[in-house]
Amino acid sequence: MISEKMNNYIDVLTGSAFIKSRKLEKGILEITYFNSYQEFKGMKSNTKITEGDYNNYFKTGNQTQKILVGEPARLLRKFPELTCVVMVLFNNKFFVERDNLNKLIGIDISSLSVEDTTWIENYANKYIVNKNGREQLFNQINKFSEDIFKIQANSDIKLNELLKWMNESIDKGELKITLDGSIVNVPSNEVSKEEKVRSKTIIYLVQGALRSIGDKAMSSLLESDIAHSIKEFFEGFLN
Structure with missing residues (x-):
């Protein structure tokens, strides 16, 4: 109560x-x-x-x-x-x-x-x-989504597994998400604390949005054409 x-x-x-x-x-x-x-x-x-x-x-x-x-x-x-x-x-x-x-x-x-x-x-x-901060964050998610689609399209890895791997790579300092939302591989331990926080924030929002649609919808989504299905989902969420 x-x-x-x-x-x-x-x-x-x-x-x-x-x-x-x-x-x-x-x-x-x-x-x-x-x-x-x-x-x-x-x-x-x-x-x-x-x-x-x-x-x-x-x-x-x-x-x-x-x-x-x-x-x-x-x-x-x-x-x-x-x-x-x-x-x-x-x-x-x-x-x-x-x-x-x-x-x-x-x-x-x-x-x-x-x-x-x-x-x-x-x-x-x-x-x-901060209006600019809010808009920048949502623009990052759009760019991040596009890069995710490109990576997934060239591999058999499922989106939830890809996000988990990216989280681990960010923690290790081997991966970062830039200000425009691009996903970039970097030499080990060359990612600043600020870059890690920004990268984790975007991953967190993506995972939260995916969780929100539920297990059944998630299963259907991951078994479908991920590039287009997820893109449409995020465009609807952000617009």
């Missing part, structure tokens, strides 16, 4: 007016946003929010990015009992696991505070407020 304190906090998240449901089970909090204005209006018939207001709110994609990047981290910072936050937005699920997030940003998210500005300095300004 979600506590009153957590419910009150969810009520003031970005886009909270459009939250359809929330549930908590074994440390995993799932928040689902309305999929359309019609669905929103159907459950909130007395709302003064118009369809134009709803469409304009999500029109540029900035709000969607802010929700996905910012709100799970806010919740994990505030509530240490949470192990994972799942955001369901326009039929796409976005998983943010506490341990993975801590590794990606190089700091315990729970240690950040609004009062001493560490939350603002070490997370909000870097990953939520």
Whole structure:
């Protein structure tokens, strides 16, 4: 059961007016946003929010990015009992696991505070407020996806196995993902800490997006034409 304190906090998240449901089970909090204005209006018939207001709110994609990047981290910072936050937005699920997030940003998210500005300095300004940073990250995923398709097309390795190998190679300092999202092999131990974090971030987002579609869909996807199926999936997720 979600506590009153957590419910009150969810009520003031970005886009909270459009939250359809929330549930908590074994440390995993799932928040689902309305999929359309019609669905929103159907459950909130007395709302003064118009369809134009709803469409304009999500029109540029900035709000969607802010929700996905910012709100799970806010919740994990505030509530240490949470192990994972799942955001369901326009039929796409976005998983943010506490341990993975801590590794990606190089700091315990729970240690950040609004009062001493560490939350603002070490997370909000870097990953939520900075528009260029958000756009760059999503552009990286597009370029990264293209390189993945090229690698997979020339081998028999399945995508999930390829991502696992890439994770291990990044940890060893033998592989990095550049600012434009390209996958580059490098001499051992010539990858900086910053490059490792950026590379792991992209891998993490790709794996999270794949997990979100479920085991059955994943199995079907990996047995199909991976290059086109995954590309279409990510284009739909990012647009």
